[in-house]
Amino acid sequence: PNERSPNKKSPNKQNPNTKNPNTVTLDNRENKEDNNSNSSSDSSSPTNNSSSSGSSSSSGWGMNLVSSEDASNIAAKELATRSVISGYPVKFDFVEGVTCVTYIKFDPKKTFRRTTTVVEELKNKSTLVPTTPQGKVYKHVNVWVGDKGAGLPTSIRNGLIEFKVEKSWIKDENINETLITLQRYDEDWQPLYTEKVREDKNYVYFEAETPGYSFFAITEYEGSGEIQGANKIPLRSIGSEGRAAMSGNAGGDSRIKDPMGAARIFMAISLPLFMIIAGYCVLKKKI
Template sequence: TYSSAGTYTVTLTVSNSNGQTSKIGAITVLQTSEPVPEPVIPVADFGTNAIQGPAPLTVQFTDRSQNTVYWSWDFDNNGQPDSTDQSPVYVYEVPGDYTVNLTVRNENGSASKTLEIKVLEAEEDKGLPVADFSANVTSGYAPLEVLFKDRSQKATEIGWDFNNDGVADVSSSTVVYVYTAPGTYTVNLLATNENGTVSKTLDIEVLKESSSGGSSHSSGGSSHSSGGGGGSPEPARNVETKELSQVYITNDKAVKFDFTKNATCVVYVSFDAKKTAGKTTTITEELKNKSALVSKLPEGEVYKSFNVWVGNSGYATSKNIENPVICFKVEKTWMEDKRIDKASIALNRYEDKAWVQLPVTLSGEDEKFLYFTAEVPGFSSFAITGKAKSLSEEATAETEPGQEIRSIEREDEKSMGEEVEQSSAQGEDTKAPGFEIVYGIACVLAVFLYKRK
């Protein structure tokens, strides 16, 4: 085996009894050949700062090609190269539609990419919109309530995508959105007018709920918040517990927010939508004491005070919804302990600095609760009240069973002796003063004389 390249001399010698002979030859060992590399083909790619605008339109082209050593730009699609710079700037002076063509080359070949540019008449353009918005927090513990405010310019329409799923969730200018699950979410605001659409994004980081429970520490300039924090004006320290429900609101559809965790006394909130609002969150807050938003409690025995907030501020009005209803529950043990009359249960709403009592309908019951529904004029601060039964009402309720017992006792007396009953009946019929006494003495005397015999 020849392990090295080179020319080697080989000698073969043979012999027998008559003598020997030899032959000489040469072996050439060549150098191992190197593998031939695959040709690297260029990839054409580029971006721009604008694809539409009024004349004169200045466009910055940014090359993103790979494996290239030569660039050729045709900005007006006339087949002639306009620039060989890697990332040129071109000014479109005349309105129209243009196809930009980038051709890149290397020693192994070439590649191309095209892009459409629309240049508008100067008088028909109001400028592309400027997408901009603010958020009161950018991170915090779940559930995290974030207040978004649109600050876009020259936009005739906006759309919010809060969870980066490519679907606009709502189109209001001010929105409170609640992130219930931990994770990092990219908020995308699309601002549109007749000249085009631009966007702005922001990342929201939602942390896992702390083990201490109830508190949500948020950054971005906001203070600690829990319970009523975020989109609620109720101070967090006065919120006992709260629950969130989220649905997608569509025009002319019945909407129902179910509170399945039973965290508060509110079972559901419903209404008929008059406008499409997209994904909307309703918050119910059960309070520790009187709401900080009211001046005093309503009359009667207060069972619970609570708040209901639907969507962002200003949404739940007669322009957007109709036939709003709240379903709530009341514990039977509370009614028994307070001697509450079931018919007196009422829902009170605080409106224009005064309490308004709303009629309720008993809709059902189970072993623990009575369930009521009430039509409400809007959503704000509420209180559930009842009235205790009066002593006369309780006495009346206790008297009726006693009358039945006395009736049974009279039946027993009748079975013991016909004579006693007749005597009683005679006494009732005569109605003469002292008759019962005289009759009693006569009976005793008769018994005495009978025994002497």
């Protein structure tokens, strides 16, 4: 489905003293066409309510980012703003670290100028998605890129998303780290090509390739379905015998045997030798 827009403008002016936990007002005092290197980040979480909205200004222009997600299902969220210009790679870093997503980056096909990306870490499955993904779920996440379709598959190429998983969860849930996979919902849950990129004391970091940004789930995926991403075949989609053969640890002889081929090679070598020997014997008798 098309990416759901996180931006909606309220027709009524809100009381500045009233906070909607699912609405963030951004102050865009900078020039609308600022350089792509400028960025800002804002975040909110149950323990960081004081930063749930950016500062507002009557002299600047702003917009309200209202998510379609049920506010009671949002555990934490963070925003980052960049200029999205066709032909220039863009990266949104979420430096506050209040969600499991650390950054997204992609190559824009279209120009959207100043764009705000919102990451929502959810308490449960998104209320906008009808089904749950296959496998054990670590986190559900929504990623909204602007309100004009800047994160749709038709607007980007080479989409990437980096996320982190707590080592304590991997240990406590007895998770196979090599099976940790990001899944994206687009009419159904689709596993994305995911690989480990680094780790620190508390987290393991993964990067996944995605055709667009919308609804995601971080899972331990053991399915055999096709994994999206750059025509790569991750080891998780190959059986244990296949992995052993690729690593050179397969039991027995891993070479492919072809008895008929071996026979043809033997005949090709032995027949000329036999003819040479027979000719030599005939010649010796004549002498």
